[in-house]
Amino acid sequence: MHATDPSPPPLPSHRPPPRSGRRVRALDGAAGIADAVTAGVDGIEHCTFITRSGVRPDPRTIDAMAEAGVFVGCTVVEPMDGMPAEVLAVLEPMWQNMAAMHARGVRVVCCTDAGVGPFKPHDVLPRDLVHFASRVTTNTAALASVTSPAADSCGLGHRKGRLAPGYDADLLAAPTRGTTSPRYGTSGRCTGPAVESTGRNRPPEPGGRTEPGPQDAP
Known part of the structure; x- marks a missing residue:
């Protein structure tokens, strides 16, 4: 976290056009965030709005975002001993x-x-x-934030983050009822019955192949 001048500069009423095909992300600090949004970045990492006098969110900057x-x-930070x-x-x-x-409509993605x-x-x-999920949004929205929005934020939404023909997919299907908790296991695999497939989410092949091939091995 970097302390910065708490007074952000004026913001434009529209986002400047991108200057290249590359994604641009910036780090935090209240004035730095305002400068980055004015410049037309795609994302802000951490986005703490930290200043010398603490966290000072700027409503104009947030509206522009x-x-x-x-x-x-x-970036998820929890209190820890020491x-x-x-901090x-x-x-x-x-x-x-x-x-x-998040409530204002900013696309907040869970990072670690x-x-x-x-x-x-x-x-x-x-x-x-x-x-x-406990601090920002619902369980459903939290789970979604690490799929399609996360892929979109990296410029990979055209081939990742969704279950669609031709998209990359690492799929874990687990028996559950609703999204009462986003904690489905910390190992990436279920302890109970599950179907796991790694590879491309391909359209059905002629003849309706149901047996996994070598490319479907976990």
């Missing part, structure tokens, strides 16, 4: 702002920073998704 369809990569007091002090207002941005340290192992997503 919602209007332009800017993605927010919400966490510096200055603990910004967690609650940060989560309140994430929920407010998996692998950055022992407190963030590579399989942390299921745990972090539970916390994200």
